[in-house]
Amino acid sequence: MIQTIDLCKEYDGFKAVDNLNLQVEKGDIYGFLGPNGAGKTTTIMMLLGIIPPTSGKIYLLGEELKEGNIDVKRRIGVVSENQYFYKEMTAQEYLEFFAELYEVPNAQKRIDTLMEAVGLQGDKNKKLGAYSKGMQQKLAFVRALLHDPELLILDEPVANLDPTSIKQIRDLIEEENRAGRTVFISSHLLSEVEKLCKKVAIINKGKLLAEDTMDNIKRKLSDAMHLQVELDREATELQPVLQSFPWVRSVSIENNRLEIALSTDRDYRLELSKTIFEKGFFILSMTLKEMSLEEAFITITQHNISLLTRGEAQQ
Numbered sequence: 001m002i003q004t005i006d007l008c009k010e011y012d013g014f015k016a017v018d019n020l021n022l023q024v025e026k027g028d029i030y031g032f033l034g035p036n037g038a039g040k041t042t043t044i045m046m047l048l049g050i051i052p053p054t055s056g057k058i059y060l061l062g063e064e065l066k067e068g069n070i071d072v073k074r075r076i077g078v079v080s081e082n083q084y085f086y087k088e089m090t091a092q093e094y095l096e097f098f099a100e101l102y103e104v105p106n107a108q109k110r111i112d113t114l115m116e117a118v119g120l121q122g123d124k125n126k127k128l129g130a131y132s133k134g135m136q137q138k139l140a141f142v143r144a145l146l147h148d149p150e151l152l153i154l155d156e157p158v159a160n161l162d163p164t165s166i167k168q169i170r171d172l173i174e175e176e177n178r179a180g181r182t183v184f185i186s187s188h189l190l191s192e193v194e195k196l197c198k199k200v201a202i203i204n205k206g207k208l209l210a211e212d213t214m215d216n217i218k219r220k221l222s223d224a225m226h227l228q229v230e231l232d233r234e235a236t237e238l239q240p241v242l243q244s245f246p247w248v249r250s251v252s253i254e255n256n257r258l259e260i261a262l263s264t265d266r267d268y269r270l271e272l273s274k275t276i277f278e279k280g281f282f283i284l285s286m287t288l289k290e291m292s293l294e295e296a297f298i299t300i301t302q303h304n305i306s307l308l309t310r311g312e313a314q315q
């Protein structure tokens with residue numbers, strides 16, 4: 001659906017996007033993540049043909065993106081961070097205008113269905129000048145979906161929205177994805193990306209650090225498996241025993257409860273259980289503390305850059 005090959009964008013010798021190779025498959029909900037200045041907007045502008053790459057290639061829907069290739073753009077829906085609206089038009093008029101432009105069949109039915117889905121049906125005769133930022137954002141979604149695009153490209157799609165609206169948009173994205181649309185989302189809101197995306201790419205300083213499933217990314221970003229273990233009795237004597245293993249990152253023991261962090265190069269839970277048992281203890285419970293993407297990746301630090309790239313180096 002989207003493929004970039006060695007995509008580069010330079011500004012006066014500065015590499016805003018540096019040899020980027022992305023692969024978005026049909027049916028993906030694909031998250032495109034990175035800190036401020038990472039190169040996300042520059043990449044999207046190139047995908048949309050708004051700015052030309054310095055070098056490299058872009059394939060959209062199987063076709064190479066070239067200047068004047070209008071056909072492929074008709075098959076894409078876009079919601080960008082900044083929307084420009086004609087303030088004097090009502091939402092209904094605005095959507096009719098686009099429906100005509102894109103020759104949408106049964107346009108009014110499609111407009112009503114989508115406006116209902118984002119909770120704007122009651123406001124469709126309001127002028128756009130009276131729309132709040134959040135309402136404008138939702139309207140941009142409706143416009144992007146109006147012509148039934150195969151691919152949706154969303155740049156910070158929920159930036160101006162309150163929690164209820166975020167939920168409406170998330171449900172809509174999921175529904176449209178189930179209906180066969182591929183979705184590419186660039187966002188800072190990691191918790192949103194986590195809820196929606198099946199696959200994620202992380203970029204920093206124009207370079208791709210990782211492109212993988214959400215689970216694998218989380219595993220890479222968290223350099224330890226955090227466990228809470230409950231034993232049958234007081235266990236402070238286990239502290240030096242457990243600490244002596246290279247795969248135990250840290251351990252703290254309070255009465256019969258252990259908080260333990262294990263290395264993630266493989267699953268050490270069986271070794272841990274055996275060791276505890278051999279020392280004469282019984283495990284009453286063992287709970288894995290799942291780390292959210294947000295926790296694991298609040299900012300891209302030097303440390304987690306090395307975690308993300310370490311896996312690639314070993315492969």
Ligand SMILES: Nc1ncnc2c1ncn2[C@@H]1O[C@H](COP(=O)(O)OP(=O)(O)OP(=O)(O)O)[C@@H](O)[C@H]1O
Pocket residue numbers: 011015016034035036037038039040041042043
């Ligand atoms: N027109 C331009 N001229 C020079 N440098 C630019 C230009 N546009 C972007 N850059 C630089 O390219 C880098 C990537 O910017 P870009 O806007 O793509 O990042 P981003 O990941 O979208 O960031 P944000 O999350 O803050 O929107 C930044 O260092 C930025 O200063």
